[in-house]
Amino acid sequence: MSIQITAEHVVKKFDKETTVIPDLSLVIKEGELFTLLGPSGCGKTTFLRMLAGFYPLDGGHIYFGERRIDCVPVHERNIGMVFQNYAIFPHMTTAQNVEYGLKQRKVDKALRNKKVKEILETVRMEEYADRLPAKLSGGQQQRIALARAIVIRPDVLLMDEPLSNLDAKLRIEMRSTIREIQKQSCGGITTVYVTHDQEEALAISDRIAVINKGVIQQVDTPRRIYQYPANIFVATFIGFSNLFHGTVRIQDGKKQVQIGDCLLPVLRLGNNVQDGQKVIVSMRADDFTCVSEGGIWCKIKSDTFLGQNMNYAVEFENKIAVETEDGNELVESVRTARHFYRQGERICIMPDAEKLNVFTDDGGTSLMDRGDDT
Amino acid sequence: MQKIRKLDFWTLITVIMVAVFGIFLIYPLFSLFSSALRESSSGMFTLDHFVKFMSRSYYMRALLNSLKIGLAVTVLCMLIGVPMAYIMTFYRIRGKKLIEILIVISMLSPPFIGAYSWILLLGRSGAVTKLFAAIGLQSPTIYGMGGIIFVMTLKLYPFMYMYMCGALKKVDGSLLEASSSLGCRPGRQIWRMVIPLVMPTMLAGALMVMMNAMADFGTPQLIGEGVQTMTTLIYKEYIGEVSGNGNFAAALASVMALVTAALFLAQRHYISRKSYTTNGARPVESKELSSGKKAVAYIFIGLLVFLSCVPHLVVVYTSLYKSDSSMYRSSFTLENYKKVFSSLSKPIVNTYIYGVIAIVIIIGLSMMVAYTSMRRRNIFTRIIDTITMFPYILPGAVLGITLLVAFNHGPLTLIGTPYIIILAFVIRRMPYTLRSSSAILYQINPSIEDASISLGCPPIRTFFKITARLMLPGVFSGAILSWVTVINELSASMLLYTGKTATMSVTVYSQILRTNYGSASALSVILTVSTILSLLLFFKLTGSTEVSV
Numbered sequence: 044m045s046i047q048i049t050a051e052h053v054v055k056k057f058d059k060e061t062t063v064i065p066d067l068s069l070v071i072k073e074g075e076l077f078t079l080l081g082p083s084g085c086g087k088t089t090f091l092r093m094l095a096g097f098y099p100l101d102g103g104h105i106y107f108g109e110r111r112i113d114c115v116p117v118h119e120r121n122i123g124m125v126f127q128n129y130a131i132f133p134h135m136t137t138a139q140n141v142e143y144g145l146k147q148r149k150v151d152k153a154l155r156n157k158k159v160k161e162i163l164e165t166v167r168m169e170e171y172a173d174r175l176p177a178k179l180s181g182g183q184q185q186r187i188a189l190a191r192a193i194v195i196r197p198d199v200l201l202m203d204e205p206l207s208n209l210d211a212k213l214r215i216e217m218r219s220t221i222r223e224i225q226k227q228s229c230g231g232i233t234t235v236y237v238t239h240d241q242e243e244a245l246a247i248s249d250r251i252a253v254i255n256k257g258v259i260q261q262v263d264t265p266r267r268i269y270q271y272p273a274n275i276f277v278a279t280f281i282g283f284s285n286l287f288h289g290t291v292r293i294q295d296g297k298k299q300v301q302i303g304d305c306l307l308p309v310l311r312l313g314n315n316v317q318d319g320q321k322v323i324v325s326m327r328a329d330d331f332t333c334v335s336e337g338g339i340w341c342k343i344k345s346d347t348f349l350g351q352n353m354n355y356a357v358e359f360e361n362k363i364a365v366e367t368e369d370g371n372e373l374v375e376s377v378r379t380a381r382h383f384y385r386q387g388e389r390i391c392i393m394p395d396a397e398k399l400n401v402f403t404d405d406g407g408t409s410l411m412d413r414g415d416d417t
Numbered sequence: 418m419q420k421i422r423k424l425d426f427w428t429l430i431t432v433i434m435v436a437v438f439g440i441f442l443i444y445p446l447f448s449l450f451s452s453a454l455r456e457s458s459s460g461m462f463t464l465d466h467f468v469k470f471m472s473r474s475y476y477m478r479a480l481l482n483s484l485k486i487g488l489a490v491t492v493l494c495m496l497i498g499v500p501m502a503y504i505m506t507f508y509r510i511r512g513k514k515l516i517e518i519l520i521v522i523s524m525l526s527p528p529f530i531g532a533y534s535w536i537l538l539l540g541r542s543g544a545v546t547k548l549f550a551a552i553g554l555q556s557p558t559i560y561g562m563g564g565i566i567f568v569m570t571l572k573l574y575p576f577m578y579m580y581m582c583g584a585l586k587k588v589d590g591s592l593l594e595a596s597s598s599l600g601c602r603p604g605r606q607i608w609r610m611v612i613p614l615v616m617p618t619m620l621a622g623a624l625m626v627m628m629n630a631m632a633d634f635g636t637p638q639l640i641g642e643g644v645q646t647m648t649t650l651i652y653k654e655y656i657g658e659v660s661g662n663g664n665f666a667a668a669l670a671s672v673m674a675l676v677t678a679a680l681f682l683a684q685r686h687y688i689s690r691k692s693y694t695t696n697g698a699r700p701v702e703s704k705e706l707s708s709g710k711k712a713v714a715y716i717f718i719g720l721l722v723f724l725s726c727v728p729h730l731v732v733v734y735t736s737l738y739k740s741d742s743s744m745y746r747s748s749f750t751l752e753n754y755k756k757v758f759s760s761l762s763k764p765i766v767n768t769y770i771y772g773v774i775a776i777v778i779i780i781g782l783s784m785m786v787a788y789t790s791m792r793r794r795n796i797f798t799r800i801i802d803t804i805t806m807f808p809y810i811l812p813g814a815v816l817g818i819t820l821l822v823a824f825n826h827g828p829l830t831l832i833g834t835p836y837i838i839i840l841a842f843v844i845r846r847m848p849y850t851l852r853s854s855s856a857i858l859y860q861i862n863p864s865i866e867d868a869s870i871s872l873g874c875p876p877i878r879t880f881f882k883i884t885a886r887l888m889l890p891g892v893f894s895g896a897i898l899s900w901v902t903v904i905n906e907l908s909a910s911m912l913l914y915t916g917k918t919a920t921m922s923v924t925v926y927s928q929i930l931r932t933n934y935g936s937a938s939a940l941s942v943i944l945t946v947s948t949i950l951s952l953l954l955f956f957k958l959t960g961s962t963e964v965s966v
Contacts (some may be wrong), residue, residue, distance in 0.1 A: 097867055117870045130868035134886060144872035188868075195872060 045074040045233045046108035046198050048094065054102030055089055055257075063089050064257040067103075072250075074231030076222065080244040081254035082280070087237045088203055090254075094235060095201050096120050107198055118147075120199075123192030123232070127204040129184040131176040137163070137187050138172040144195035162194040165224060182213045189221065193228050200225065200234040206243060218247050241281050245269065253277050270398075271413040275323060275406035283372055284325040286365035287339075289401070293318040300324055300401055303363040305339050307396040313412040316401075322410060323365060323402045328354075328374040330395040333381075338393035339363065341371070343384045353377055355384065426877050427793045430785055434801050437782075441840060442804060445823035446674075449815075452822045453668035466668035479650040480672065483631045486565055486646060490630040491623050493570040497721065498577025499619065503607075504714050505578075506585040508706045516722055522952055523725035524575035525898075527905045527922055527944050529635030531568045533929050533937065534728035535559045536640060537735060560642040568636050571724055573626045580622030584615040590701040617688045624684045628677055632812030634908035635926060647673050648814040648908065655818060655912060663822065670818040674811060681810045729945060736938035753939035761936060763917075764924040765943065771835055771920065772903045775842035779850050779899050780892055782843070784885060787854035792863065802855075809848040813908030816845055821912060833915045841909040846902050850895035857891025858884075890958065897955040901948050 048071040055064040063086045071077045079087035092098045094105060096117035105113045112120055123144075132140050138159055145155045163169040166186040176184055185205060192200060205221070206214045225234050238244050244251050245265040253260040253268065253276070261273035272278035275286060291312070292299040298312040302324060316322075329352075341357040355373045358364075364371050373392065384390055401410045456463045470476045505513060538545045539559035549556035558564065588611060596610050597603070612619075634648040641649060647669065655666035706714055736753050757765075782805075790802035808816060820841055824831040831837040861884065869879040907922040914923050921944050928937035 095867075095871055097870075116875070117867075118873045118875050120871075121873070122871055124868065124871040126864040126868060128862055128864060130862060130864040132865060132869070132883060143869070143874070147873035191868075191872065201871075 045231050047071065047073045047106075048199060048233060048235070049106040050090075050094075050103065051105075052103035053090070053093065053100055053105065055086070055093060055098060056101045062257065067257065067259060069252065069259065069262070071233060071235060073233050075249040076225055076234045076236060076247060078236045078238060078244045078248040078251045079254055080238060080241060080251050080281075083239055085254045086257035087239075087254050089257075091201055091203055091235060091237045094199070095122055095124055121195070121197055123195060123197035123200045125185075125188045125192050125200070125202040125205045127207055129181070129188045129208075131184050131187055131191075133176050136173050136175055137168060137179070140176070140187055141191045141194055144191060148195065158194055162190045165227075166190045166220070181209050182217060185209065185217060186220070189224065193224065193232070196228075197232065200232045202234065202236045204238055205236075207238070207240070214243070218243060222247055245281070253280065255280075267413070271409065271411055272325070272400060273409050275325060275402050278325040278400060278402070279367070279369070283328045283369070283374075284400075285328065285359075285371045285373075286367065286406075287324045287326065287359070287363050288365060289322045289324040291316045291318060291320040291322055291401075300399065302394075303339055303361055305337065305393070307394060307399065309396055309399055309401060311397075311412050311414075312401055313410050316410055321404045323404065323406050324394075325400045325402065326394045327398060328372045329376070330398040331373065331392040332395070334391050334393045336391055338391040340389060340391050341373075343386055343388045343390065344370075345386055346384070348377075351377055353380060353383060357390075427789060431789055431793070431795075431797050431801075434782070434785060434789070435797055438801055438804060440829070442807070442844060445819045448823040449667050449674070449819040450671055452664055453671040455664055457662060457664045466665050467672075469665065470668060470672065475645075476650065476669075479645045479647050480676075482562070482644055483647040483673075484676075486562070486569065486637075487627045487631040489566045490569045490573060491627045493566065494574040494577040494626045495619070495623060497570070497574045498622070499581055501574075501718060501721065502578050502581030502585055503611075504706075504718070506582055507701055507703055508714070509703050510714070510718065516718065518952075518956065519722050519726055520575045520578060522949055523572070523729070524579070525901050525905070525952060526729065526948055527925065527941060528572070528633060528907055529639060529922075529926060529929075530728045530732060530941055530945070531572045532636040532639040533925075533941070534731035535564070535568055536929075537731050537934065538727070539564075540640075560640050562644050564640045565637050565644060565646075568640065569630050569633060572633075572636075573629055574721070575725070576625045576629065577619075577622045580618050580625065581615065584618035585611070586700055588614055588701055590699045593701060620684055620687060624680060627680065628810055628812070631673075631677065632814070632908065634814050634911060639929065648812060651814045651818060652912065655821070666818055667822050670815040673815050677810050677812060677815075732938050732941045732945065735934055736942045753935040757936050757939040757943070761924060761928075761940060764919045764921050764940070767835070767918060768904050768921040768944075771839050771842060771918075772900060775839050775846070775903055776896055776900050778839070778843050779847045780896050783847060783850040783854045783895070784888060784892060786851055787858050787888075788880070788884065791855060791858050792866075805851055806848050808844045811845075813845060813906065814912065816841060817909040817912030820844075820909070832913075833918070835918050837913050838910055838918055838920065841913055842903045842906060845906065845909055846899040849898040849902065850892060853891045853895025853898075854888060857888050860891075861887050894955060894959045897951055897958070901951050901955075904944065904947055 048069075050067060050069045053064060053067045054062070056062045067086075067090065079090060081087045089098060093100060093113075096112070096115065100113050103113075104111055107120070132143065135143070141159045141162060142155055145158060150158070159172075160169065163172055166189055168183060168186050168190065171179060171183060176187070179187070185208075188205070202221070206217055209217060225232055236244075236247065245268075248265055250262060250264055251268050252262045253273075255276050261268060261277050263271075263273075268277065269281055272281065272284075275284075278284045279286070287302045289300045289302045292301050292306060293316070298309055298316065299306050300309050300312070300322065301307075339359060340361075341359045344356040344358055346356075347354040353375045355375070357371050357373050359371060402408060403410060453466055454462055454464065456465070504510065505516070510516070535543075536559060537543055539556055540546065543556075543559070546556045559567070592614070593606060593610060596606055601609060631646075632648060634652065637644060637646045638649050638652070645653075651666050651669045651673065654662055654669060737749060737751070786798075786801055786805055789798040811819075820837055821832065823829075824837060824840075831840065865887070866876075866879055866884055869883045870876055874882065904920075905922055906920070907926060910920055910923050911926070914920065919927075921940055925937050925940045925944065928934075928940065
């Protein structure tokens with residue numbers, strides 16, 4: 044029932060000069076919920092619309108299963124699509140909206156009514172069947188959009204930032220609804236989900252492709268994307284990471300990384316590193332402990348109280364940190380913090396060496412031995 | 418495959434539209450200019466017509482008069498329309514809705530009814546004139562330049578008012594609050610904040626007024642009395658009993674077309690440099706006026722609305738009273754209506770038949786032009802979008818001459834047929850529907866179409882099932898405006914009609930010339946009632962009294 048999507052060397056250009064997607068190859072496995080994650084303008088929506096067929100390809104091929112579909116018109120691809128602004132037909136009732144795709148497929152009336160009723164129950168909208176969309180809330184409209192896309196039993200479900208117009212609470216609720224329905228329907232519909240919200244991507248996906256400037260940076264499970272980012276773009280885009288200039292020190296076969304005067308044992312550093320090699324080290328904002336000496340010194344610039352956490356904007360001494368637009372930040376849990384620091388105070392931190400990631404000097408490649416899926 | 422198939426349908430539509438507008442708009446304009454540059458008898462190239470126009474003060478005076486009238490009317494309309502819009506928008510005025518309905522009706526009523534009614538009141542044997550004479554006073558005359566300006570101002574200030582209301586409603590209230598918080602006094606705020614913000618709209622309104630004033634044919638023809646304007650001159654030169662000179666009339670029409678085009682481009686140029694978009698605006702809350710100012714405001718607005726309605730009242734009154742020639746005694750009668758329905762039913766039928774045909778064509782074309790120019794953008798669709806708006810600024814008399822010159826010979830001889838009248842209606846009045854079609858399409862998110870296609874509905878069927886269906890309310894509201902202005906069209910039909918194809922407005926005009934004031938009034942009332950009913954439908958459909966003209 045569900046199918047695999049294969050993209051081979053897909054190219055997209057807008058006018059002659061701007062290339063949105065230079066060369067993208069990707070396999071999305073059958074039945075999985077696959078997320079395209081990236082900053083706005085990275086080409087993720089463009090790629091989704093190419094899967095749907097709204098944009099023609101300027102190179103490469105796309106297959107749904109064995110069938111090559113990049114030359115098939117949209118309305119013959121058997122896709123279900125959920126749009127950012129829901130795109131509910133405003134002149135049709137809930138039931139009529141959901142029924143629309145079935146009518147196109149010439150499903151007879153009795154079966155149509157049965158299917159509409161079923162799917163509306165699934166999305167808990169059965170009592171609104173005869174309402175017009177103008178009288179429904181954003182969340183309800185999004186449920187209709189989801190029902191409308193799924194009721195036709197599509198080969199592929201495409202979702203373009205479906206939750207970005209909802210408020211925070213509803214977003215979290217809809218997140219699990221989507222995931223539930225996606226897994227239940229037809230034994231799991233192969234789903235491609237576009238978002239720029241990293242938390243949403245981590246929460247909802249089976250696998251994530253992080254995209255920047257039309258190029259895939261990493262394809263992995265949410266956990267591995269977070270724990271073992273493939274390069275510093277991923278490290279800084281997903282969660283907050285502080286970046287340091289470091290040097291590899293290998294003594295007696297023991298792999299260490301030196302940041303400033305601080306030597307840190309990094310056990311999972313790969314085998315292809317050399318003693319003295321310049322590297323970039325990334326540390327998540329909360330992966331450290333405060334020590335009295337022997338660590339890295341920094342100065343508190345400002346603090347922000349966030350309830351559960353205390354965020355400090357800091358400045359590291361001796362220019363050991365890589366300069367970025369975002370600056371540097373440390374996060375301490377309010378529950379476990381012994382005391383709060385004041386602006387201007389100097390503190391010494393010791394990074395949690397097990398959780399560090401090490402990249403080549405240009406930040407382009409991870410030097411970690413990332414092992415297999417865990 | 419998909420790309421090609423999509424192209425097929427809309428390319429076909431684009432090609433058809435290019436052909437249609439090429440034949441019925443571009444070619445006629447081309448013929449107009451080429452005819453203006455030709456010797457009347459030999460057909461050789463010549464600049465004589467333009468030289469003749471420039472060298473004789475008789476002709477130049479007509480152009481000057483047109484410009485003079487245009488400027489004076491524009492200034493007066495601004496002096497009336499701007500303060501009125503300001504008061505109506507920013508202060509609480511009772512009966513706002515009724516006032517606006519009356520204003521819109523007077524704006525869209527037959528163009529010559531004003532002049533005609535004022536003749537009945539202030540003309541040589543007018544009611545007011547006689548009243549004044551009876552007590553030994555001389556009433557102000559309605560004839561001549563002053564009269565033209567007076568009548569046109571009353572007819573055209575609503576344009577200014579409607580434009581300004583639209584703009585003032587969009588002024589963001591928080592901008593004014595911001596300026597107050599920074600220490601700007603309320604009086605100065607009007608000059609420092611409000612006026613600059615609505616300036617582009619004010620100019621657009623001023624241009625509308627000026628073009629309408631210069632394009633008006635009925636008013637100067639009826640009460641000009643020796644004051645010749647470009648439109649009356651064009652008519653006279655073409656129809657002229659002594660020497661019907663088509664080529665010279667074409668030259669005059671070309672001059673007129675160039676003048677209006679220049680005005681239009683100048684205004685566009687200014688607006689493109691100074692246009693402010695305020696989005697997500699919170700409208701200014703209307704305030705209560707102090708009682709002294711309130712009295713002044715109500716008198717000002719009341720007087721204006723009364724003067725605007727006078728022509729309609731006069732026409733209704735005249736139509737219901739027995740009249741021998743222009744003298745009427747006070748005896749109620751339906752004689753005039755009986756006469757109209759027995760001997761002048763043909764123009765009524767013509768108006769409705771031509772009008773309905775024109776509207777059907779207008780709706781079809783507008784939807785296709787709007788759709789292709791917005792959703793299938795390419796060089797051709799953009800050109801079509803631009804040229805279809807051109808008739809918006811083309812004076813009716815110029816369009817009349819243009820069509821006459823283009824279709825008076827050859828395989829497409831349309832002169833004397835109903836087709837040429839319908840053609841004039843379509844070309845002249847399509848912009849209203851086109852604009853409202855584009856406006857509503859702009860509000861329809863393309864992803865709704867995408868959704869339909871993704872659910873398995875092919876693009877063309879999606880257009881008819883979803884897009885067209887969602888466009889309908891906007892298209893209809895525009896079509897009603899087109900309809901109202903179609904049935905009231907005079908200045909182009911004036912040149913194009915024959916006995917058999919006369920419409921109501923043309924017939925009213927000829928009845929006035931024959932001083933058959935009774936049947937002229939009765940016909941006018943029928944026309945006005947049609948207009949009012951259509952407008953009421955429009956108000957109901959759009960749920961507001963706002964009309965974008």
